[in-house]
Amino acid sequence: MTDAPASDLRPELSAALAAARRAADAARPAALAHFRAEGLAADNKDESGGFDPVTAADRGVEAAIRAVLEADRPEDGVLGEEQAARPSTSGLTWVVDPIDGTRAFLIGAPTWGVLIGLNDGTRPVMGLMDQPHVGERFWGDGATAWWAKDGQAPRRMTARRGVGLAEARLCSTFPEVGSPEERAAFERVRDRVRLTRYGLDCTGYALLAAGGVDLVVEAGLYAYDVQALIPIVEGAGGVITTWDGGDPQDGGRVLAAGSPELHAEAMALLAG
Amino acid sequence: MTDAPASDLRPELSAALAAARRAADAARPAALAHFRAEGLAADNKDESGGFDPVTAADRGVEAAIRAVLEADRPEDGVLGEEQAARPSTSGLTWVVDPIDGTRAFLIGAPTWGVLIGLNDGTRPVMGLMDQPHVGERFWGDGATAWWAKDGQAPRRMTARRGVGLAEARLCSTFPEVGSPEERAAFERVRDRVRLTRYGLDCTGYALLAAGGVDLVVEAGLYAYDVQALIPIVEGAGGVITTWDGGDPQDGGRVLAAGSPELHAEAMALLAG
Numbered sequence: 001m002t003d004a005p006a007s008d009l010r011p012e013l014s015a016a017l018a019a020a021r022r023a024a025d026a027a028r029p030a031a032l033a034h035f036r037a038e039g040l041a042a043d044n045k046d047e048s049g050g051f052d053p054v055t056a057a058d059r060g061v062e063a064a065i066r067a068v069l070e071a072d073r074p075e076d077g078v079l080g081e082e083q084a085a086r087p088s089t090s091g092l093t094w095v096v097d098p099i100d101g102t103r104a105f106l107i108g109a110p111t112w113g114v115l116i117g118l119n120d121g122t123r124p125v126m127g128l129m130d131q132p133h134v135g136e137r138f139w140g141d142g143a144t145a146w147w148a149k150d151g152q153a154p155r156r157m158t159a160r161r162g163v164g165l166a167e168a169r170l171c172s173t174f175p176e177v178g179s180p181e182e183r184a185a186f187e188r189v190r191d192r193v194r195l196t197r198y199g200l201d202c203t204g205y206a207l208l209a210a211g212g213v214d215l216v217v218e219a220g221l222y223a224y225d226v227q228a229l230i231p232i233v234e235g236a237g238g239v240i241t242t243w244d245g246g247d248p249q250d251g252g253r254v255l256a257a258g259s260p261e262l263h264a265e266a267m268a269l270l271a272g
Numbered sequence: 273m274t275d276a277p278a279s280d281l282r283p284e285l286s287a288a289l290a291a292a293r294r295a296a297d298a299a300r301p302a303a304l305a306h307f308r309a310e311g312l313a314a315d316n317k318d319e320s321g322g323f324d325p326v327t328a329a330d331r332g333v334e335a336a337i338r339a340v341l342e343a344d345r346p347e348d349g350v351l352g353e354e355q356a357a358r359p360s361t362s363g364l365t366w367v368v369d370p371i372d373g374t375r376a377f378l379i380g381a382p383t384w385g386v387l388i389g390l391n392d393g394t395r396p397v398m399g400l401m402d403q404p405h406v407g408e409r410f411w412g413d414g415a416t417a418w419w420a421k422d423g424q425a426p427r428r429m430t431a432r433r434g435v436g437l438a439e440a441r442l443c444s445t446f447p448e449v450g451s452p453e454e455r456a457a458f459e460r461v462r463d464r465v466r467l468t469r470y471g472l473d474c475t476g477y478a479l480l481a482a483g484g485v486d487l488v489v490e491a492g493l494y495a496y497d498v499q500a501l502i503p504i505v506e507g508a509g510g511v512i513t514t515w516d517g518g519d520p521q522d523g524g525r526v527l528a529a530g531s532p533e534l535h536a537e538a539m540a541l542l543a544g
Contacts, residue, residue: 108484
């Protein structure tokens with residue numbers, strides 16, 4: 001035990017957590033300046049013709065986060081969605097998704113978030129997800145995970161256990177993403193659970209950590225979509241892997257569950 | 273023009289709006305006491321075996337709202353989701369959905385809301401939608417519509433115009449509700465629009481009023497699911513009817529659009 005507040009994660013991460021919090025604080029006005037604003041321009045980054053809105057907010061938020069991290073943590077690398085990667089000389093690299101849930105952001109829904117993860121060269125060791133419009137923040141380090149609404153004391157999060165598939169609550173970005181095979185695999189899980197909610201993006205993982213959601217099944221993720229969320233899910237006692245049980249840090253097909261038992265049940269269904 | 277603040281709706285509604293605001297204020301602690309709380313019990317009201325969670329929050333919020341309205345507006349009737357209807361001697365009836373979006377509430381997502389509408393015996397004349405967790409409120413009277421985050425000045429809402437189907441953003445509760453025929457009709461619209469988001473419940477209508485969403489297509493609604501939202505959508509310049517263009521106040525199949533032109537396009541697709 002240490003003298004640090006209980007919500008401050010492992011002591012060796014305290015300086016990094018402080019930097020992540022400052023970066024998330026800087027991201028808020030950069031994001032909110034564009035949220036529900038008139039004339040929000042949506043570029044189309046996806047050359048295949050699909051819909052991937054990118055907004056001025058996405059770029060402004062990444063710039064705000066990078067400015068903080070480059071000042072506070074000059075030896076760390078930064079891997080973001082929008083700008084070129086900055087190499088690390090410390091062995092640590094920040095992995096940033098400035099606006100996760102750009103479709104939610106575009107329509108004005110409150111479920112988007114700012115993702116700031118820290119990778120030690122082998123795995124994500126700390127993650128923070130901030131929701132500027134709602135005014136709440138989730139963070140974790142694989143050992144513990146926390147949630148706080150603005151002005152309220154942090155609460156420790158624990159994933160829900162003892163829930164079988166028939167009672168489980170599932171979140172996913174399907175039916176929007178994924179190949180036909182991936183969608184069929186997702187539907188095998190969906191058809192067995194109690195309740196499915198779509199399109200919550202990072203909020204789904206945070207709510208899994210908080211015990212409200214039991215499963216997240218997604219495909220087509222990038223590293224920056226998932227790295228900040230891994231230490232939050234694992235810190236709450238959840239399990240997060242690829243669909244075949246591998247390391248999820250590079251994204252792709254990702255399965256998160258509140259318990260090892262439920263994870264195994266879902267993984268078997270995804271395998272066909 | 274009057275001396276009332278611009279966000280206070282038509283002057284003849286000022287006392288009713290004040291009562292609705294007090295009722296929504298009273299609903300907040302009643303709802304938040306149960307949001308993301310441990311051991312939230314979900315009854316199953318739907319005898320057909322489907323999933324319709326009802327929580328202690330639902331009942332507590334309706335009781336809190338009724339207590340305010342019965343004290344402030346003793347001659348008005350109250351039609352709520354949870355308790356027996358109270359008859360009106362004034363000709364006015366409040367139509368209350370204590371927690372719209374109970375599935376979102378259950379999993380801890382921020383998209384649920386409290387709906388408080390006022391019906392003059394022929395139609396809903398005023399509506400308010402409050403989001404206790406996010407801390408924002410939407411209201412309207414068919415002539416104007418407004419949105420305010422806690423501590424910020426109200427902003428007038430205007431639905432987005434000049435958007436054809438191919439650029440439209442659609443919200444719906446499908447694929448969770450509706451008959452196979454209703455789902456097929458919904459999918460005819462979905463297959464033509466730019467972007468579809470699921471499961472936003474009342475938030476979808478509020479975002480249509482705010483200009484972020486262009487279409488809402490739903491089925492299986494109750495009167496209390498929609499009455500408070502009608503004056504908000506219409507107050508922002510939107511159009512809301514049943515799928516065949518009729519009066520939407522009794523619920524059922526509901527179509528909302530940001531403009532008459534888009535409404536006509538969607539209605540034609542729904543008709544098959």
